Amino acid sequence: xxxxxxxxxxxxxxxxxxxxxxxxxxxxxxxxxxxxxxxxxxxxxxxxxxxxxxxxxxxxxxxxxxxxxxxxxxxxxxxxxxxxxxxxxxxxxxxxxxxxxxxxxxxxxxxxxxxxxxxxxxxxxxxxxxxxxxxxxxxxxxxxxxxxxxxxxxxxxxxxxxxxxxxxxxxxxxxxxxxxxxxxxxxxxxxxxxxxxxxxxxxxxxxxxxxxxxxxxxxxxxxxxxxxxxxxxxxxxxxxxxxxxxxxxxxxxxxxxxxxxxxxxxxxxxxxxxxxxxxxxxxxxxxxxxxxxxxxxxxxxxxxxxxxxxxxxxxxxxxxxxxxxxxxxxxxxxxxxxxxxxxxxxxxxxxxxxxxxxxxxxxxx
Numbered sequence: 001x002x003x004x005x006x007x008x009x010x011x012x013x014x015x016x017x018x019x020x021x022x023x024x025x026x027x028x029x030x031x032x033x034x035x036x037x038x039x040x041x042x043x044x045x046x047x048x049x050x051x052x053x054x055x056x057x058x059x060x061x062x063x064x065x066x067x068x069x070x071x072x073x074x075x076x077x078x079x080x081x082x083x084x085x086x087x088x089x090x091x092x093x094x095x096x097x098x099x100x101x102x103x104x105x106x107x108x109x110x111x112x113x114x115x116x117x118x119x120x121x122x123x124x125x126x127x128x129x130x131x132x133x134x135x136x137x138x139x140x141x142x143x144x145x146x147x148x149x150x151x152x153x154x155x156x157x158x159x160x161x162x163x164x165x166x167x168x169x170x171x172x173x174x175x176x177x178x179x180x181x182x183x184x185x186x187x188x189x190x191x192x193x194x195x196x197x198x199x200x201x202x203x204x205x206x207x208x209x210x211x212x213x214x215x216x217x218x219x220x221x222x223x224x225x226x227x228x229x230x231x232x233x234x235x236x237x238x239x240x241x242x243x244x245x246x247x248x249x250x251x252x253x254x255x256x257x258x259x260x261x262x263x264x265x266x267x268x269x270x271x272x273x274x275x276x277x278x279x280x281x282x283x284x285x286x287x288x289x290x291x292x293x294x295x296x297x298x299x300x301x302x303x304x305x306x307x308x309x310x311x312x313x314x315x316x317x318x319x320x321x322x323x324x325x326x327x328x329x330x331x332x333x334x335x336x337x338x339x340x341x342x343x344x345x346x347x348x349x350x351x352x353x354x355x356x357x358x359x360x361x362x363x364x365x
Contacts, residue, residue: 025086026061027096029054029074038100041076042167042180044202046083047357051180051202070357072096073200075182077166079103083200123151127162130188130195131351134302137174137223138352144169162186170351171206175223176216178204181351203356223353226294226315228346233332235271236282244296247271250289250318276325283325284334292317292346303348317344333357 029041037058044051050064074082079100086094124146132138143149148168152161163185170179184198208216224230225243234243247269274290276283295314319340326339334340 023065023090023092023094024061024063025072025094025096027059027094027098029058029060029076029098029100031079032099032101038076038079041074041100042182042202043072043074043098044180044200046071046073046200046202047354049203049205049356049358051204071200073182073202074098074100075167075180075200076100081182081184081200119153120151123153123160124149126160126188126190127151127186131162131186131197132170133348133350133352135300135349135353137172137219138350140174141170141172141352144171156187158189158191160186160188160190162188167202172352173206174216174219174352175355176206176208176213176220177356178206179351179354180204201351201354201356220355220359222297223349224355224359226297226345227349227353227355228334228340228342229332229355231292231294231332231346232284232328232334233330235275235284236328236330236332238272240271244294246293246295247274248291248293249286250291281327282329283327284321285325286321289318289320292319292344294345299345303345315345317342317346331358 027043029038029043030036031038037054037056039054039056039058041054041058041060042051043054043060043062045062045064048064048070050062052060052062054060070086071083072086080103082098082100084096127149128143132141132143145166145168148164148166150163150165153159155161162183164183167180167182170181172179180202182200182202184200186195186197186199188195230243231245234240234245240247249269274284274286276285293314293316297315298313299315319342321339322341323336323339326334326336328334
């Protein structure tokens with residue numbers, strides 16, 4: 001089974017840094033054609049805990065202690081998802097006039113939306129396995145409104161295409177979040193077991209009794225550590241060894257006759273030669289793929305990967321750059337967010353193991 005990076009990471013992650021100060025985003029959401037206000041629209045910062053619902057006049061206000069580059073997302077049933085990159089400076093007040101475009105559905109889409117037969121429910125289960133994941137956290141996560149899913153198993157042979165007419169609500173009891181996930185598109189290649197998903201999540205804290213919070217915080221810490229964000233944070237701060245990471249350079253072998261193919265390790269690196277510094281910013285650059293070992297946690301029993309079929313006492317992932325360089329910052333965010341391709345354990349953990357931007361506690365630029 002090929003463990004592809006869930007591509008929703010490419011869209012969700014912005015470059016956010018929490019800081020002292022009070023920033024505010026406010027504005028009004030209206031219909032682009034009629035100019036009428038849109039009440040009860042969801043307005044939020046992608047992959048964060050910062051968001052609001054518009055009032056009867058379509059107005060909203062979001063207070064947040066954050067600076068940096070990120071995406072503002074607006075979702076409203078029957079309208080195309082609105083998103084715009086925003087660069088928020090310290091003590092910056094931003095006022096937005098947002099015009100939403102009505103969503104036009106063709107006849108085929110209307111037919112698919114109304115379909116709820118036995119195969120639909122079977123495909124729903126397949127989607128949930130890919131979307132939420134098969135980890136302990138993924139299995140505990142639950143989609144609360146599956147009726148919003150539009151599942152298409154006919155338009156593309158061998159693939160399952162899924163979208164949603166409004167945000168998917170995901171209750172993640174293990175991590176203590178209610179996730180509002182704006183799903184743009186989702187494709188599952190059933191033959192090759194590959195998954196590509198585009199979307200934007202917003203995290204809302206669940207109201208949990210105090211006696212459960214200690215367990216939730218432990219689960220959150222475990223979900224974050226070993227993630228791609230945690231790895232980049234450790235690389236930036238030169239703490240790979242302290243946080244439990246090892247990096248191996250890989251030389252890939254692939255002969256034309258396929259009689260000999262695979263990988264061999266060129267050696268171990270501390271990551272310092274992979275980093276470039278320019279104008280106070282740090283960039284990651286490497287030509288050959290990297291094998292990443294995280295030795296603070298073992299792989300879950302349910303995990304299976306071509307990088308090793310037996311359960312290991314450490315987690316193994318593989319990173320390949322898709323662009324010449326990527327920028328990383330102190331809190332582990334990277335840009336462009338589609339600049340790295342991930343396989344192995346980091347890719348196996350899906351929505352059920354997601355944490356919002358800024359969780360790590362080390363949130364400087």
